[in-house]
Amino acid sequence: xxxxxxxxxxxxxxxxxxxxxxxxxxxxxxxxxxxxxxxxxxxxxxxxxxxxxxxxxxxxxxxxxxxxxxxxxxxxxxxxxxxxxxxxxxxxxxxxxxxxxxxxxxxxxxxxxxxxxxxxxxxxxxxxxxxxxxxxxxxxxxxxxxxxxxxxxxxxxxxxxxxxxxxxxxxxxxxxxxxxxxxxxxxxxxxxxxxxxxxxxxxxxxxxxxxxxxxxxxxxxxxxxxxxxxxxxxxxxxxxxxxxxxxxxxxxxxxxxxxxxxxxxxxxxxxxxxxxxxxxxxxxxxxxxxxxxxxxxxxxxxxxxxxx
Numbered sequence: 627x628x629x630x631x632x633x634x635x636x637x638x639x640x641x642x643x644x645x646x647x648x649x650x651x652x653x654x655x656x657x658x659x660x661x662x663x664x665x666x667x668x669x670x671x672x673x674x675x676x677x678x679x680x681x682x683x684x685x686x687x688x689x690x691x692x693x694x695x696x697x698x699x700x701x702x703x704x705x706x707x708x709x710x711x712x713x714x715x716x717x718x719x720x721x722x723x724x725x726x727x728x729x730x731x732x733x734x735x736x737x738x739x740x741x742x743x744x745x746x747x748x749x750x751x752x753x754x755x756x757x758x759x760x761x762x763x764x765x766x767x768x769x770x771x772x773x774x775x776x777x778x779x780x781x782x783x784x785x786x787x788x789x790x791x792x793x794x795x796x797x798x799x800x801x802x803x804x805x806x807x808x809x810x811x812x813x814x815x816x817x818x819x820x821x822x823x824x825x826x827x828x829x830x831x832x833x834x835x836x837x838x839x840x841x842x843x844x845x846x847x848x849x850x851x852x853x854x855x856x857x858x859x860x861x862x863x864x865x866x867x868x869x870x871x872x873x874x875x876x877x878x879x880x881x882x883x884x885x886x887x888x889x890x891x892x893x894x895x896x897x898x899x900x901x902x903x904x905x906x907x908x909x910x911x912x913x914x915x916x917x918x919x920x921x922x923x924x925x926x927x928x929x930x931x932x933x934x
Contacts, residue, residue, distance in 0.1 A: 654685045654740060659732055660700035663749040666830055667707045667718065668787060669756055674749035675716075680725070681744070686737040693734065703731045710749070717748045756789045761821065761834055762800045769840065770812040774875060776839040776917055779806075781819075783831055790827030798824055803834060811840045842878045843917060847871060848885045852907055852926060856894045862931045865892055870907055871922045881915030888912060888919065897928045904928070 658681045663674040677700040705728065710718040722742040725732075729739040763781045786801055803819045816837040823829050852870050854863045874884045892905040905928050909919050 654683060656681060656743070657684050657733065661732055661747075662700045662702045663710075663720075663751075664702055664704040665707050665710055665718075665751070667710060667751055668830070669753055670716075670718075670751035671754050672789075672828065673702070673751075675752055676750060678747050678749060680732060680742065680747060682729075682733070682742045683740045684733055684737050685740050686733070701732060703728050713748060716750050716752050718751055719746045719748045721746045754789045755792050755795065756787050757795045757798070758785050759788050759798055760785045760800045761803065763803050763806060763819075763834075763836060765806040765808065765836075765838075767806075767808040767811055767838070770810050772842055772844075772878070773812045773840055774843050774917060775811075776841045776877075779836055779838045781834045781836050783834060786821065786834075787830035788824065788827050789830075790824075794824070794826045798827075801829065803836070806836060808838070811838075812842070814839050841917075843875045844878045844880060845873055845875055846880075846883065846885065847873045850885075850888070850890050853889065853891045854894055855891045858894065861894075863892070863894060863897060864929045864931060865905075866927045866929075867923065870924075870926075872909065873920045873922070874912075875917045875919075877915040877917070882913040884913055884916050884919075888916075890921070892926055892928060897930070900928075 658679050660677040660679050662677045664672055666672070705720060709720050709724045709727075711720070713719050722745055725742060725747065726739055729737065733739065761781050761784055763779050765779050767775065767779075769775070781803065788795055788798060788801060801824070802822045804822060806817075806819050808815060814837070816835065818833050818835050820833055821829055821831065823832070849869050849871055852865050852868055854865060857863060870890050872888070872890065874888075876882075876884065889910040891908055891910075893908065896905050897903065904925050907921050907924055907926050909921070912919060
């Protein structure tokens with residue numbers, strides 16, 4: 627009896643060793659896998675409405691082929707929209723050569739597709755109501771002394787597609803980023819920020835890249851006269867005050883001294899449409915290297931007088 631027991635144990639051990647060795651070897655076999663497609667096709671659902679069975683001759687270890695055979699249900703694979711070509715109705719096609727890029731996503735790590743048993747596969751992406759809305763950055767910057775923001779913070783993409791019910795989308799004007807908190811800024815900054823998805827919708831992009839140009843500055847102040855532009859012939863306009871204090875923020879070291887290069891004025895056209903006679907004081911184009919100009923006061927009292 628002991629001999630038979632030992633014989634059976636040896637037989638099972640040998641069979642196990644043989645099986646493990648055999649499954650460890652690379653084999654080639656025809657396997658099938660159901661695939662649900664995801665993509666970001668403009669105006670379409672994010673996921674295909676049904677699964678497509680993909681059959682291919684796959685080279686892999688016996689263990690991998692066994693796992694593929696035992697797998698139940700569909701796998702979700704994200705396809706680049708440029709790999710999907712529209713055909714009829716709501717269907718989009720991907721060719722077998724393009725599918726080779728997604729072999730690992732479909733059949734798993736370690737599986738090599740020798741050939742698909744079809745020329746192309748088609749997925750159905752139904753249309754969805756959508757609007758393109760601008761992205762508004764929510765930024766809370768603070769700067770090291772003598773440093774400032776040179777230009778408005780930029781975001782890319784500057785607009786996204788928003789999908790959802792029509793009544794929800796019609797109430798939206800823009801999409802906001804999460805709050806970008808930046809402190810002690812003394813140089814250019816860039817990064818990535820999450821987009822806030824409005825309730826009941828989905829976005830074509832979930833993140834945006836941002837960038838802000840920061841530079842050291844020097845302030846220069848000057849008192850300058852206020853002129854009048856677009857004044858009709860035979861008309862005079864009294865402006866009070868007749869001078870304005872302008873404070874320029876300029877890049878350091880200074881490129882151009884803005885004093886004497888910038889004109890300050892009120893526009894008669896604005897006065898003509900004004901009820902109170904108060905007009906904004908404007909400045910002409912700022913020279914290179916000047917970030918901003920703050921005026922004090924920034925509003926003038928105007929009164930029309932006729933020339934004698």
